[in-house]
Amino acid sequence: MTRPASPTAYRTLDPAGIRAFLAAQPALAARLGGQPDVWRVHEVSDGNLNNVFLVDGPAGGICFKQSLPHVRVDPNWKMPLDRTAFEAAYLRAVRPHVGDLTTELLHFDPDLFVLVVESLDGHVVLRHGLMQGGDWPDAAAAIGRFVARATFPTSPLALKFEDASTLLAPFARNHTLTRITVDLVLTDPYHPHPRNRWLSPELDATVAALRADPAVRRRVGQMQARFLTCQQALLHGDLHTGSVMVSGSDTRVIDGEFALPGPIGFDCGLFVGNLLMHLFATPAPEGRARALRDIDRFWTHFRQDFTTLWTNAIACGQSGDAYAAPLFRDDPASLQQVQTQFLDDIEADTIAFAALEIIRRTTGYAHVADFDLITDRTARAARQEAALRLARDMLAEPARTPTISALGALAAARAA
Ligand SMILES: Nc1ncnc2c1ncn2[C@@H]1O[C@H](COP(=O)(O)OP(=O)(O)OP(=O)(O)O)[C@@H](O)[C@H]1O
Numbered sequence: 001m002t003r004p005a006s007p008t009a010y011r012t013l014d015p016a017g018i019r020a021f022l023a024a025q026p027a028l029a030a031r032l033g034g035q036p037d038v039w040r041v042h043e044v045s046d047g048n049l050n051n052v053f054l055v056d057g058p059a060g061g062i063c064f065k066q067s068l069p070h071v072r073v074d075p076n077w078k079m080p081l082d083r084t085a086f087e088a089a090y091l092r093a094v095r096p097h098v099g100d101l102t103t104e105l106l107h108f109d110p111d112l113f114v115l116v117v118e119s120l121d122g123h124v125v126l127r128h129g130l131m132q133g134g135d136w137p138d139a140a141a142a143i144g145r146f147v148a149r150a151t152f153p154t155s156p157l158a159l160k161f162e163d164a165s166t167l168l169a170p171f172a173r174n175h176t177l178t179r180i181t182v183d184l185v186l187t188d189p190y191h192p193h194p195r196n197r198w199l200s201p202e203l204d205a206t207v208a209a210l211r212a213d214p215a216v217r218r219r220v221g222q223m224q225a226r227f228l229t230c231q232q233a234l235l236h237g238d239l240h241t242g243s244v245m246v247s248g249s250d251t252r253v254i255d256g257e258f259a260l261p262g263p264i265g266f267d268c269g270l271f272v273g274n275l276l277m278h279l280f281a282t283p284a285p286e287g288r289a290r291a292l293r294d295i296d297r298f299w300t301h302f303r304q305d306f307t308t309l310w311t312n313a314i315a316c317g318q319s320g321d322a323y324a325a326p327l328f329r330d331d332p333a334s335l336q337q338v339q340t341q342f343l344d345d346i347e348a349d350t351i352a353f354a355a356l357e358i359i360r361r362t363t364g365y366a367h368v369a370d371f372d373l374i375t376d377r378t379a380r381a382a383r384q385e386a387a388l389r390l391a392r393d394m395l396a397e398p399a400r401t402p403t404i405s406a407l408g409a410l411a412a413a414r415a416a
């Protein structure tokens with residue numbers, strides 16, 4: 001996927017270095033317009049990992065992202081540089097299928113690990129927008145369409161196995177960031193680990209009960225195996241509400257650096273899990289109603305779009321080697337049955353991965369900001385406890401939440 005960076009070539013660029021770097025790229029300089037000294041370079045890094053700057057010129061803007069040799073917020077946590085290379089490769093793989101549901105890749109520099117994409121000027125990060133009480137009624141449906149259009153065409157449902165293997169194999173080497181997911185999402189929260197933390201001692205008993213529950217441990221183990229062995233399609237790998245930017249009806253997915261082959265329900269589960277946390281965190285009843293609406297819209301549109309892409313591929317004889325067209329072209333009833341089963345399995349994965357996301361975002365290393373909406377610490381802990389209890393039931397008693405719609409109903413009752 002990436003050739004190793006020449007150790008002498010890499011350096012972390014400061015705003016002056018960014019200006020010089022962009023000035024040396026004619027297409028990027030033309031996009032910005034004017035002379036480099038009038039370009040405005042300002043930092044917008046707000047995540048854990050990379051430096052991100054927006055650059056504006058008289059003619060337009062770009063977004064500049066550079067990997068650092070360590071975690072941005074923890075210089076002692078060393079990390080290889082290749083994550084922007086995976087993000088560039090993800091954009092190349094999915095942009096032809098998802099179009100303007102993500103950003104255009106403008107440039108990638110393999111020595112400096114610099115990624116340049118179009119600037120989403122005037123957009124806000126969905127998590128921040130929701131926390132401020134904003135409403136983007138089209139966003140969840142757009143993310144459902146995004147997941148369908150990024151996963152179906154990159155799966156063996158749409159591709160010959162040789163093509164699927166060639167596409168997916170390089171992403172299976174996204175070891176650094178997949179290790180973060182394996183540790184921080186799927187493992188650490190279920191045993192004592194120095195990186196774990198939670199809001200207050202009031203949550204101690206809930207965390208202890210979760211860890212002690214054999215049904216939880218069995219389901220978590222099963223989801224670890226699903227994540228690592230079920231390579232259904234190319235995933236975004238980090239599809240939370242902080243990886244979505246919105247403006248009016250325009251919805252864009254950003255930050256595909258965690259891309260990997262995996263179970264489609266992982267992408268769905270992260271998005272649903274973050275909407276569920278927003279549901280428990282937001283004090284406003286109308287905000288809670290919108291979170292429930294968005295979970296339903298996301299899932300409905302994902303399922304519809306995925307099914308339509310699949311049905312059309314079979315009808316045109318352009319399906320891949322899995323559920324191959326010759327078996328189903330003249331048997332729509334059987335096609336419908338296998339589609340229903342396939343999507344029901346993704347739904348079950350989605351619910352379980354959403355539970356894992358809630359647990360790791362309240363008891364693991366990286367938390368979500370949504371709960372900061374509740375200023376009183378005891379009240380905040382109580383809402384987190386309610387979210388954790390729901391997550392526990394989603395894992396240990398799956399019969400209570402067999403579908404996204406049943407999950408929505410139970411979540412609504414618990415969050416009221
Ligand atoms: N194309 C863009 N246009 C405008 N702003 C952007 C764009 N891409 C990212 N941003 C802003 O920069 C911030 C950081 O971007 P991004 O999430 O890609 O960085 P990251 O270092 O990978 O974060 P994390 O550690 O959460 O993975 C975003 O939250 C957003 O505010």
Ligand SMILES: [Mg+2]
Pocket residue numbers: 047049238255257
């Ligand atoms: Mg990121």
